[in-house]
Structure formats: structure tokens, C-alpha cells
Amino acid sequence: MIKTNLELRNLMEELTRNDSIKSAITLRDLQPKQRLIAQDQALQSVYIIKSGVTKCLITENNEKDYILDFLGEGELVGEVEAIRHTKATCTIEAITPLTVYVISNTQFHHFFRTIPAFGSAVLELMATRLARISEKAARQQLYTLSEILPQLLATLESQQITFTKQDLSEYLGISVRSLNRLLKEDGNTTL
Amino acid sequence: MIKTNLELRNLMEELTRNDSIKSAITLRDLQPKQRLIAQDQALQSVYIIKSGVTKCLITENNEKDYILDFLGEGELVGEVEAIRHTKATCTIEAITPLTVYVISNTQFHHFFRTIPAFGSAVLELMATRLARISEKAARQQLYTLSEILPQLLATLESQQITFTKQDLSEYLGISVRSLNRLLKEDGNTTL
DNA sequence: CTGTAAATAGGACAAATGTCCCGAAATTTG
DNA sequence: CAAATTTCGGGACATTTGTCCTATTTACAG
Numbered sequence: 001m002i003k004t005n006l007e008l009r010n011l012m013e014e015l016t017r018n019d020s021i022k023s024a025i026t027l028r029d030l031q032p033k034q035r036l037i038a039q040d041q042a043l044q045s046v047y048i049i050k051s052g053v054t055k056c057l058i059t060e061n062n063e064k065d066y067i068l069d070f071l072g073e074g075e076l077v078g079e080v081e082a083i084r085h086t087k088a089t090c091t092i093e094a095i096t097p098l099t100v101y102v103i104s105n106t107q108f109h110h111f112f113r114t115i116p117a118f119g120s121a122v123l124e125l126m127a128t129r130l131a132r133i134s135e136k137a138a139r140q141q142l143y144t145l146s147e148i149l150p151q152l153l154a155t156l157e158s159q160q161i162t163f164t165k166q167d168l169s170e171y172l173g174i175s176v177r178s179l180n181r182l183l184k185e186d187g188n189t190t191l
Numbered sequence: 192m193i194k195t196n197l198e199l200r201n202l203m204e205e206l207t208r209n210d211s212i213k214s215a216i217t218l219r220d221l222q223p224k225q226r227l228i229a230q231d232q233a234l235q236s237v238y239i240i241k242s243g244v245t246k247c248l249i250t251e252n253n254e255k256d257y258i259l260d261f262l263g264e265g266e267l268v269g270e271v272e273a274i275r276h277t278k279a280t281c282t283i284e285a286i287t288p289l290t291v292y293v294i295s296n297t298q299f300h301h302f303f304r305t306i307p308a309f310g311s312a313v314l315e316l317m318a319t320r321l322a323r324i325s326e327k328a329a330r331q332q333l334y335t336l337s338e339i340l341p342q343l344l345a346t347l348e349s350q351q352i353t354f355t356k357q358d359l360s361e362y363l364g365i366s367v368r369s370l371n372r373l374l375k376e377d378g379n380t381t382l
Numbered sequence: 383c384t385g386t387a388a389a390t391a392g393g394a395c396a397a398a399t400g401t402c403c404c405g406a407a408a409t410t411t412g
Numbered sequence: 413c414a415a416a417t418t419t420c421g422g423g424a425c426a427t428t429t430g431t432c433c434t435a436t437t438t439a440c441a442g
Contacts (some may be wrong), residue, residue, distance in 0.1 A: 058329040066329035083318040089325065126317050127274040133321070134280065137328040138249040138257040141364030144398075144430095165420085173332030178399055180421060335428080356390070369429050371391060 001155045001171070002053055002070040003132070008121045009074030012048055012101050015111075015118070024107040030098040037078060037092040046078040046108045052098030053161060057170065058090045067171040068133065070095070070163075076125055082108050096161060140173055148172070149182050192346045192362070193244055193261040194323070199312045200265030203239055203292050206302075206309070215298045221289040228269060228283040237269040237299045243289030244352060248361065249281045258362040259324065261286070261354075267316055273299050287352060331364055339363070340373050 016022045027050065030036060036047060039059055049071060056077065057067045068090060071077065077092050082105040103111065111118045139148060152172070156163070163171075169179040207213045218241065221227060227238060230250055240263060247268065248258045259281060262268065268283050273296040294302065302309045330339060343363070347354070354362075360370040 058325060060329060060333040062333065064333040066332050068325050068328065080318045080322050083314055084322070086322075089322045123274055123314075126321065127271045130317065130321055130324070131271050131275070131277075131280045133324050133328065134249060134259050137259070137324065137331070137364075138251060140328070141257050141331065142251040142253065142255040146398090175400055176420090177401080177422080181399085184422080337428095366430055367390085368392080368431080372429085375392080 001152065002072045002159060002161075003075055003129075004072040005074035005076070005121070005125055007074065008048060008076060008125060009050070011117055011121055012050070012074070015115070016101070021115075024103060024111075026102045028100050028102050030094045030100070032094050032096055032098075034098075035091055035093045036098070036100060037088050037090070039088050039091045041088045043078050043081045043088055043105070045102050045104050046076060046082050047092075047100040047102055049073055049075050049077075050099040050101055052094060052096045054092050054094050054098060055167060055171075056090050056092055065170050066173055067167060069129075069136075070171070076122065079108070079122065079126070095163075095167070145172065145174060145178070145182055146185070192343065193263045193350060193352075194266055194320075195263040196265035196267070196312070196316055198265065199239060199267060199316060200241070202308055202312055203241070203265070206306075207292070212306075215294060215302075217293045219291050219293050221285045221291070223285050223287055223289075225289075226282055226284045227289070227291060228279050228281070230279050230282045232279045234269050234272045234279055234296070236293050236295050237267060237273050238283075238291040238293055240264055240266050240268075241290040241292055243285060243287045245283050245285050245289060246358060246362075247281050247283055256361050257364055258358060260327075261362070267313065270299070270313065270317070286354075286358070336363065336365060336369070336373055337376070 012025075016025055028036075028047075030052075036054065037043065051073060053070055053072045054075075054077075055067050056069050056071055057065045059065050071092070078088070080086075081088055112122055113119065149172075152168075165176050165179055169176045172179065203216075207216055219227075219238075221243075227245065228234065242264060244261055244263045245266075245268070246258050247260050247262055248256045250256050262283070269279070271277075272279055303313055304310065340363075343359075356367050356370055360367045363370065
């Protein structure tokens, strides 16, 4: 469930070794709970995760949060805003210590056009994300949670980090109470 | 609720007037209920809607359908598959008489790289779609239907075509029964 | 016009989920 | 260590939504 993009991560490592390029890329560190991007904020840069994990969430007017995805190494954020020239549509919050590559919007567009490997990696990343979000939305509407939960639990076991129940329930789009109920019914003890 | 992309539609009209380009673009007509793309099918082309409206839906293993969106003039389909080299992740079905531009995957990639206006239109389209699907998923999880329905009904009034209740409920991710119940409670008579 | 099929409306009950709330458990602090 | 505070789990009930089913209306072919 934590998305990563090794291709882009490797490419970034390469680019930061290239003298004529690395000056356009800086690094930034964040602590857990710190926000890299806040919803509705105007952005000047895009970010690529070098290490750590974030949650990407949307806060609606009724103050409820929906976690779209957990993004890890090599994932790109802020690109939708850079491309559309809009304010941030979601919040990106660190859930582990985080290091990100920072690229200004201008440089991002420039890299996209002039570095073929970068352009195609970004394009593929966006296409993949589109497919994944669509599938997630469909699954959430068409299956009951008791069908989805086992898959999620299986995935969780293979992850390095542990999620709070709050985060898990926001990812599933249900209340913590419902999540607890389901976990109990499944006789699951691993959480 | 019917998405369109005038920029891309206008661009396609322009391209089909350009002698050196138009040979790479053909047209195809479909009747309502005909499928332009079937889920899991291997694709050789991308399509851009010249006129008409389609529904873009995902069918899950339990045979239930979820309508991601209604796509109209200027919208692009099949691009995710062309970019990722995967089989179709969703079905595209005509709900009105439909005419589409057909571009082979190879040509699509070629256009993307060599026609700047095309490349940026496609990129923007994908970014916009990403933002919209995310918002739709969040809204569906965070609001009750009685909050969403009025907005939808308002939008419906401004549309040219009428949707079946089946389609509307699949778009909302609920059963027809629930939709009827809500419509009744709202005292709504326009549907 | 008539018969058949398709779409629509809604009753009755079951299942899923949310809200409210309280007691147990864990964590912090003096 | 003990008291104070926060987090967590789950009971009880209300609400929402789904499933199943039937009657009614609408659309359409012959």
C-alpha cells in the first residue's frame, strides 16, 4: 500500500551526481507530522521523496480527512499543481523522518522537456497513479470492507512501518470504530 | 459532471487540417451501448472524443460496475494503457452516438514528443483528471449522499442528456434503491 | 392496438456503519 | 510509585444502505 517509484528514485540519484544539473536540486528534511505541502497552499516547487514515508490526504469542508495514498521513495508530489498552475489539492504529511529532493516548478518543466528519462518517468508515474486511484475508488465502492480488509492486512504485514488506526481508517474511508469492529470480527490479532 | 476538454478538441480539429499529420488520424463512429474499449483488452490506439458522450467504468470481480466519469468532447482515453503498456483498466461505453479520433499508440507517443501543444494538452489533461478523481473519491467517502446529491442534481439540470438511474447510481457508487430513496426524501421531482 | 420487454418506484427486512459514551489500559508527570 | 491524563476498545443505539421482491409505468416491435 505504500507506493514507491524506484525508477525515479534511481534517476534522481543519477541527476544529483551530474554537475550541470545538481545545482537545480536541493534537499529538505522533515520530521514526522510535519507537512511538506498544505492543502490550498500555493507551491513553487515539486518534491521527490528520497527517503521516508508520507501520507497524501484531502481534508473536506466538514473537517474529515481522506487518505488517498501513502507515498514513499521515488514518489513525486506537487506535480499536478506545477502542471495546472493551481493551489495544492491535498496535504502531504511526513509519517516517518523524511528527506525530499526539491525542484522549482520552472526547473521541473525544463527537466521534463529536456531530460527524456525524467519526462518518461514522470509521465509513467502519473499514468500509474491515475490507474491506481481509479481502482481504489472502485474497490471502495463495490466491495464491503470485510472483503477489502484481509487484503489490506496482508499488505500491512510486509511493510516496515506500523500505521495508527486513525491513519488506516482514513485510508479506508471509515471510522475508527468500524475498523475496530471489523478487526475483531476477523479474529485478527496482528494489529 | 460530463468532462470535456475544449483545448484538446480544438487542437485535434487543427491537426486534422494539417496535411502531413492528418493521415495518422482516422475517425470511428459508435452507437449508444457500443464499447470503444473493453476492460482487460489489449489496445493499439488511443482515442479522443470528437463528439458524443461516454461512460468510463470499472467492473469488479463481483460483477458490479463503478462509473469513474462521463467523458465528452475532447477527452482522451486509452492513454494510460499506451503509456504503461498494459491492458485496459476500464471500459469505455458510448451513451450517445459517438465519433472519435483514432491515433495509434506509436503515433500518440510521437505526437506527444514532437507537437508541443499536443504534449502539454495531454499532460494537463492527465493532471486535471488525477485531481478530479482524487476529489471524487474523497467526497464519496467523507460526505453522506444526502449532502452530495443536491450538487449532482444541480449539475444534471445543466446537461443536455438525461442519464438512466442505473448510470447515476453507478456513478455515485450506490444501489438504484438507495438513489430512489434519496430522491424521494429530498422531495425532488425533476428526475 | 396489443403483447412483451425494459425501466422505475417503493415496501420490508437484513446488514453495515456512524455516533455517543464509558471503562480499561497505557503513558506521562510529580 | 501513585495520581493525573491521554489513548484505546468496545457496548448500545440510530442511521444509512443493500438485498430481495413486486407492482406499475414506459418503450417498442409486430
